[in-house]
Amino acid sequence: MAMPATVAWACPCGCRPSRTVSSDAYLKQTIRLGRPGRVMPRFDHLSAAEVEAIVEHIRGWHDGDRPVFSQARIEGDVQRGARLFSQHCAQCHGEQGEGGQGTGVTFSRPRDLPIIAPALNNPGFLAAASDAMIKATLMQGREGTPMASFREQGLSEEQINDLVAYVRSFEGEHTDPAPRVEEIEPTLVYDSPYGLEETVEAVERAAVGKNFRLIRRQKLEEGLFPEGEENDRQVIVYFCNFNFLYDALTVDPRVGLFLPCRVTVVEQEGQVRVMTINPKRLSVLFNNERLDQACDEMHRIYTDILEEATF
Ligand code: HEC
Structure with a gap:
């Protein structure tokens, strides 16, 4: 098969190093x-x-x-x-x-x-x-x-x-409104007053109440350890809303990295916690207003689900 003589390479951010104009x-x-x-x-x-x-x-x-x-x-x-x-x-x-x-x-x-x-x-x-x-x-x-x-x-x-x-x-007039990624909490974490099983069920109910479809529930360590040896006090719940999924992927396909939605429920020394990634931490990387809106919406929904499940 004939290969093209030169392969055009472009960094998506536009910092394409051009041999003639980049020092x-x-x-x-x-x-x-x-x-x-x-x-x-x-x-x-x-x-x-x-x-x-x-x-x-x-x-x-x-x-x-x-x-x-x-x-x-x-x-x-x-x-x-x-x-x-x-x-x-x-x-x-x-x-x-x-x-x-x-x-x-x-x-x-x-x-x-x-x-x-x-x-x-x-x-x-x-x-x-x-x-x-x-x-x-x-x-x-x-x-x-x-x-x-x-x-x-x-x-x-x-x-x-x-x-x-x-x-x-443009120099000097640019006020950079985007916070640095390090300034945003990477995860949303809530303590649950309930036991593990009860909390997982409450998360599932809250997700369904927000029009999500449950995909599955599994041990967090499933696939990482031989069957039966996973920690069963760490559970992950997957859920999805297909309309939202479709819209978000159209705005930016990399959203696929943090979908489907998931909430992790962990019991540690008797305390149950629910946690999820903070979508705002991700959207700040993308400089895309539509994606920011989608992630703000996701942040609201996640917060609602976590609050409801631990109320
Ligand atoms: C058809 C779309 C288009 C138009 C019109 C255009 N540019 Fe560009 N420009 C680009 C793209 C795409 C790049 C990134 C090129 C690369 O990957 O090296 C670029 C790169 C640049 C860069 C280098 C930026 C960097 O990060 O190194 C400058 C400066 C620039 N353009 C200025 C201008 C100015 C000023 C005009 C108007 C006179 C203009 N451009 C018109 C598409 C355009």
Whole structure:
């Protein structure tokens, strides 16, 4: 079977390393700072040597130059840049440079868009990219992506400078409303005043009362230990609402990672606890308003179920 000569690779967050316009400094900063509120996490726990090694690895995907960009500001007319932006850029990057919606994973984005346009008002991007790098991106485009060369699209160098000045003007005005993932409790945990069996039944009743269909109940350790050796004081209840499931998967297929819904009931030293993951902890990673709404709704439902089961 014939293989394509080049395999286009794109990170869904849009940090596609292009051999012609990414400096090592840009790649390093992008890895370190991530893109707050977008899918790309920060890797500030890695050492300088580890980040360096990743950049070397990425560089190995292409041979070619490693551009170095001046850190100097590029002068341009912000007002004119704003008009050009809304004419030429906003349809992909959003009116305020907030980036395309979704995650880049197929079926959370329009099919005709192979890559989600990155957020240009993102503090991580603005800190990592120098004006000269942004300009080079506009002059040359990103080969193999929807990001065209705007020089080839007929814009003058002066207009491109205006655009760079406009993109830079996003700096400082961006108030990042998304909390850091570490600030959100990973799990919802409630103490139950009842015994294990009674609590499991109460969870099941509460889930059914919220229009869920019970899928099954099993020992938490089932499949992890030989049959009969699992801890039978740890039970997991699976339930599902197919309408909700369908809607959530359409917003972002990665929601599949935390579905079907499940509640774990654990007895430890005589105390029974019910617990579940906190959907808000997950949605903050996705920068998708519709998904935030779905996860807020799920958070409400989970809280209701846990409260009802332990009331
Ligand atoms: C057809 C959709 C589309 C249009 C129109 C478009 N872009 Fe892009 N842009 C993209 C995509 C997709 C990427 C990510 C490319 C990649 O993966 O390297 C991108 C990347 C960029 C980057 C690099 C961001 C980064 O994270 O490294 C900059 C800067 C940028 N665009 C600015 C602009 C500006 C300014 C305009 C208007 C003059 C514009 N783009 C028009 C789709 C578009």
